[in-house]
Amino acid sequence: MLLIENATVIDGTGRAAQPNTSILIDGERIAWIGPADAVDRSKPIEQTIDAGGKYVIPGLIDAHVHVCWNGRESVPELIKRNRDDLLLEAVTTLRSVLASGTTAVRDIGGQDYMEMSLQRAVEAGHFAGPHMRTSGKLICMTGGHGHFAAREADGPEELRKAAREQIKAGADNIKLMATGGVATPGQDVQAGQLTVAEMAAAVEAAHTMGCTASSHCHGALGIKNSLLAGMDSVEHGSYLDEETAEMMVEQGAALVLTLGVADPDLDDLPAAVRTEAERMQEPLETLRAHVRETVTLAREKGVFIGSGSDAGGNPLAPHDFSMARELEELVDHGLSPLEAIGIVTRNNARILRWEDEVGMLEAGKLADFVILAGDPLADISNVRNIEAVYKNGERVNPSQRI
Numbered sequence: 001m002l003l004i005e006n007a008t009v010i011d012g013t014g015r016a017a018q019p020n021t022s023i024l025i026d027g028e029r030i031a032w033i034g035p036a037d038a039v040d041r042s043k044p045i046e047q048t049i050d051a052g053g054k055y056v057i058p059g060l061i062d063a064h065v066h067v068c069w070n071g072r073e074s075v076p077e078l079i080k081r082n083r084d085d086l087l088l089e090a091v092t093t094l095r096s097v098l099a100s101g102t103t104a105v106r107d108i109g110g111q112d113y114m115e116m117s118l119q120r121a122v123e124a125g126h127f128a129g130p131h132m133r134t135s136g137k138l139i140c141m142t143g144g145h146g147h148f149a150a151r152e153a154d155g156p157e158e159l160r161k162a163a164r165e166q167i168k169a170g171a172d173n174i175k176l177m178a179t180g181g182v183a184t185p186g187q188d189v190q191a192g193q194l195t196v197a198e199m200a201a202a203v204e205a206a207h208t209m210g211c212t213a214s215s216h217c218h219g220a221l222g223i224k225n226s227l228l229a230g231m232d233s234v235e236h237g238s239y240l241d242e243e244t245a246e247m248m249v250e251q252g253a254a255l256v257l258t259l260g261v262a263d264p265d266l267d268d269l270p271a272a273v274r275t276e277a278e279r280m281q282e283p284l285e286t287l288r289a290h291v292r293e294t295v296t297l298a299r300e301k302g303v304f305i306g307s308g309s310d311a312g313g314n315p316l317a318p319h320d321f322s323m324a325r326e327l328e329e330l331v332d333h334g335l336s337p338l339e340a341i342g343i344v345t346r347n348n349a350r351i352l353r354w355e356d357e358v359g360m361l362e363a364g365k366l367a368d369f370v371i372l373a374g375d376p377l378a379d380i381s382n383v384r385n386i387e388a389v390y391k392n393g394e395r396v397n398p399s400q401r402i
């Protein structure tokens with residue numbers, strides 16, 4: 001067994017930080033967690049890590065990411081490249097995502113089912129990466145948001161078939177485009193795209209087969225249409241209003257905020273994407289202002305909130321430390337660090353339907369956690385201050401983060 005001794009633990013359940021806490025790990029799972037002076041030493045402990053003065057949090061979970069795209073090139077350009085090149089670059093992406101503390105992700109719009117191959121390769125142990133849920137291809141109307149990488153479909157019957165194709169390929173979730181988006185030039189983010197009837201057919205197909213359904217939404221019309229269609233999660237939700245917030249609470253739908261993507265770091269930008277960055281600046285600024293209202297409204301109404309980086313979704317959304325950035329953004333939007341950590345661990349685990357295994361540090365769960373050198377409750381940016389990342393009870397090689 002492995003013993004992590006005498007840490008301050010933020011377990012992801014929403015409980016306050018627990019000082020002087022130890023964690024016993026048996027294989028890939030947490031065997032016991034509790035006061036440091038109550039460790040059962042009757043069974044052999046092969047390795048002890050002294051975590052005195054350190055902080056342990058659950059591995060972060062990204063509920064909205066595009067692992068096949070590098071977040072440094074515009075997607076329509078990127079996908080013209082050789083498929084094998086993209087796949088190999090994505091291996092590096094997944095390794096660095098894991099090494100920066102994110103131990104589970106939900107890919108929410110893949111590339112030609114490469115994400116399924118990546119998921120299988122990680123599970124087989126060919127290289128290190130986070131646990132993965134996948135969605136297959138984006139599903140949009142003809143000419144809809146992200147059409148260059150999507151399965152275009154029109155009418156309820158075709159939507160049903162499109163959903164089943166993704167599930168056949170191995171998807172756990174389907175991703176539907178309910179409004180326009182910023183990453184597709186010339187689109188109105190307020191305008192609706194897939195209709196209620198179209199989305200309802202796809203959602204029914206997903207639910208029948210035990211999968212979840214999520215939709216890209218900025219404008220309130222798309223949010224409302226998605227909820228009328230029975231969507232499990234609304235992604236972005238930039239223009240949430242009173243009516244749609246109340247519908248979300250009533251239906252138990254989750255709002256997956258993607259705050260970093262609306263607030264990109266423009267200092268460190270590759271020259272090749274400057275034009276695209278300039279084009280996106282104005283629409284992103286408008287979105288950013290509304291997203292602040294959305295966060296306030298969602299909290300007031302008690303909407304279930306999740307969080308995703310949208311890394312890879314456009315050239316301003318890099319993968320490196322993307323969930324650390326989301327945590328910083330959540331705190332900047334008025335949440336306490338403890339609430340923000342709960343959203344990125346426990347809440348995201350529930351959105352991924354994985355709360356039995358990941359998201360909280362409890363006996364029986366997978367031993368996915370991050371040891372931090374500084375207190376994330378005092379300064380959330382300490383989630384970047386990583387001492388070690390563990391997935392399935394094994395330490396991740398830190399040199400993977402390049």
Ligand SMILES: [Zn+2]
Pocket residue numbers: 064066108109310313
């Ligand atoms: Zn996205």
